[in-house]
Amino acid sequence: MRFVFNFPDLGEGLEEGTILEWFVSEGDNVKVGDSLVQMETDKVVADIPSPKSGTVIACHGNVGDVIHVGSPLVEIEIEGSGERAENIEKENTDTDKPIVVDAGLPVEAIVESEDGAAVVGTMELAGEGTVLAASEESFPKVLATPVARAMAKEMGIDINHVPGSGPSGRVKKEDILNFKSPSTEWSGKTSAIAPQIEDVTYKPLTQIRKTIAKNMLHSKHNAAHMSVFEEVEISLLKEVVTKYKPKFAAKDVKLTYLAFVVKAVAQALKQHPQLNSQIDTENNRMIFRNRYHIGIAVDAPDGLVVPVIRDADRLTIFEIAKAIGELAQKARERKLVLEDMKEGSFTITSFGSIGGIFATPVINFPQAGILGIGRILKTPIVKDDEIVVGNIMPVSLTVDHRIVDGGETTRFVKRVMEYLSDPVSLLMDD
Incomplete structure (x- = not known):
C-alpha cells in the first residue's frame, strides 16, 4: 500500500x-x-x-x-x-x-516522482501536535550534499575551499563542477594567479531571515513604538556578580548581569501588569498575562531568535543563569525547538556585549514592550557630593504606546533600575 x-x-x-x-x-x-x-x-x-x-x-x-x-x-x-x-x-x-x-x-491524488538530493539539519513530528527535539548531530565544518562531497573527493578538490550556492551556503554538485582552483606558474618563483571576483554575490533568503523581515515590518506597522532611555548605576551589582561568578562556575553555570536583569524585569512586571499585556483590537479588549515568560533575544548564526525563560519570577538567579546558558547554546547549535520559543510575554535584548550603548529595540509583537541593555561603562558620577567612578548600565525601553502611557513606562523603568541598583533584594526574592 x-x-x-x-x-x-x-x-x-x-x-x-x-x-x-x-x-x-x-x-x-x-x-x-x-x-x-x-x-x-x-x-x-x-x-x-x-x-x-x-x-x-x-x-x-x-x-x-x-x-x-x-x-x-x-x-x-x-x-x-x-x-x-x-x-x-x-x-x-x-x-x-x-x-x-x-x-x-x-x-x-496525482503524485510525481522526483529525485531527492541531500545536505544537513533538525525538526519534527510523527503525529498531530507532536514536536520532536532537534537532532543531536553536530554540523560539519562545511555544509554540502553527499553527491558534492563524493565528486570533490574523486576530483581531488578540497571542499572547504568551494563556495556554496545552496541554502545556508551549502555546496552542491554544480559548485564542484564550476569550481576553479587557483593555479600557479613556475618562473623561478611561485606566484598565485588572483581568482576573478564577481561584482555581487547572491544568496537565497533563509526561512529565519524571511520571518525576521516579516515580523519586524509587522511590528512597526501595527504597534505605536515609543522609546525611553535611562542609566542605572550598578557598582553593587558588579560586586555581587564578581563574588558569585566562581561559585556558579563550579556548578558549570555562567553568571552574567543578564540573569539579574531577567529577574528584575519579571518582578517589575508583577507590579506593572500593563507591560505584561497585549491589545486585542478585533475583540475590543486587553489581554493581561498572569505568568511571566521572558524572551531573550539571541544573536544566532542564522539570525535573531528569541527563546523564552518561562515563569522567570519563580526562578532563582542560579536557575535563570542556567536557563540562559542552555538556551543560548541551543540557539548557537540550531537545536531550539518550537517549545523553547512559545508564549513569551516580554522580551529583553542585550546588545551591550557586542558594543552598543543605546538603541530603539523593535517590539516583539504583540507584546507590550522590549528592554534593551547596553554596554556597561565606567563613568564619573556624583556620590555624596563627590565625583567618583561609577559603573553605568544604559537601558532602552520600547513600548507599544497604544497599551502603555508615558507615566507607567517611566514607573516601570524606575522599578527595574531599583532592583538592579540593589541586587540583594533580588536574591532575597529567591
Missing part, C-alpha cells in the same frame, strides 16, 4: 519550510521514527521522522526547494501491504493516478 506523507502542520503559524537535506532516497528501507528529511522553518531546523515503516518510493523536492504545509514530502510502500496495493492499483486501472492512503482511508 502506498502511503503519501505530507509536510505536517506544526502550528505557531507555520506555512512552509525549506529542504536542507535528504536522509533517504528511492529504494531505501525506513522504520517508524527514522529521519527522512531535514527542514528549515521560520523558527527551527529539524529532522522529520517517518510515520510509517516500509520502502521509500518517491521523494518530493530537492535541496533548497520550499515545501508548503500539506504538500507531499515522501511516498512509502508500507511493509506487508503489497497484495493490498496490487488490488488497489487494479481497481484504479482507468486512471494513472496512484492511491494515496492517509490514516487507512484511500484517496486519489
Whole structure:
C-alpha cells in the first residue's frame, strides 16, 4: 500500500519550510521514527521522522526547494501491504493516478516522482501536535550534499575551499563542477594567479531571515513604538556578580548581569501588569498575562531568535543563569525547538556585549514592550557630593504606546533600575 506523507502542520503559524537535506532516497528501507528529511522553518531546523515503516518510493523536492504545509514530502510502500496495493492499483486501472492512503482511508491524488538530493539539519513530528527535539548531530565544518562531497573527493578538490550556492551556503554538485582552483606558474618563483571576483554575490533568503523581515515590518506597522532611555548605576551589582561568578562556575553555570536583569524585569512586571499585556483590537479588549515568560533575544548564526525563560519570577538567579546558558547554546547549535520559543510575554535584548550603548529595540509583537541593555561603562558620577567612578548600565525601553502611557513606562523603568541598583533584594526574592 502506498502511503503519501505530507509536510505536517506544526502550528505557531507555520506555512512552509525549506529542504536542507535528504536522509533517504528511492529504494531505501525506513522504520517508524527514522529521519527522512531535514527542514528549515521560520523558527527551527529539524529532522522529520517517518510515520510509517516500509520502502521509500518517491521523494518530493530537492535541496533548497520550499515545501508548503500539506504538500507531499515522501511516498512509502508500507511493509506487508503489497497484495493490498496490487488490488488497489487494479481497481484504479482507468486512471494513472496512484492511491494515496492517509490514516487507512484511500484517496486519489496525482503524485510525481522526483529525485531527492541531500545536505544537513533538525525538526519534527510523527503525529498531530507532536514536536520532536532537534537532532543531536553536530554540523560539519562545511555544509554540502553527499553527491558534492563524493565528486570533490574523486576530483581531488578540497571542499572547504568551494563556495556554496545552496541554502545556508551549502555546496552542491554544480559548485564542484564550476569550481576553479587557483593555479600557479613556475618562473623561478611561485606566484598565485588572483581568482576573478564577481561584482555581487547572491544568496537565497533563509526561512529565519524571511520571518525576521516579516515580523519586524509587522511590528512597526501595527504597534505605536515609543522609546525611553535611562542609566542605572550598578557598582553593587558588579560586586555581587564578581563574588558569585566562581561559585556558579563550579556548578558549570555562567553568571552574567543578564540573569539579574531577567529577574528584575519579571518582578517589575508583577507590579506593572500593563507591560505584561497585549491589545486585542478585533475583540475590543486587553489581554493581561498572569505568568511571566521572558524572551531573550539571541544573536544566532542564522539570525535573531528569541527563546523564552518561562515563569522567570519563580526562578532563582542560579536557575535563570542556567536557563540562559542552555538556551543560548541551543540557539548557537540550531537545536531550539518550537517549545523553547512559545508564549513569551516580554522580551529583553542585550546588545551591550557586542558594543552598543543605546538603541530603539523593535517590539516583539504583540507584546507590550522590549528592554534593551547596553554596554556597561565606567563613568564619573556624583556620590555624596563627590565625583567618583561609577559603573553605568544604559537601558532602552520600547513600548507599544497604544497599551502603555508615558507615566507607567517611566514607573516601570524606575522599578527595574531599583532592583538592579540593589541586587540583594533580588536574591532575597529567591
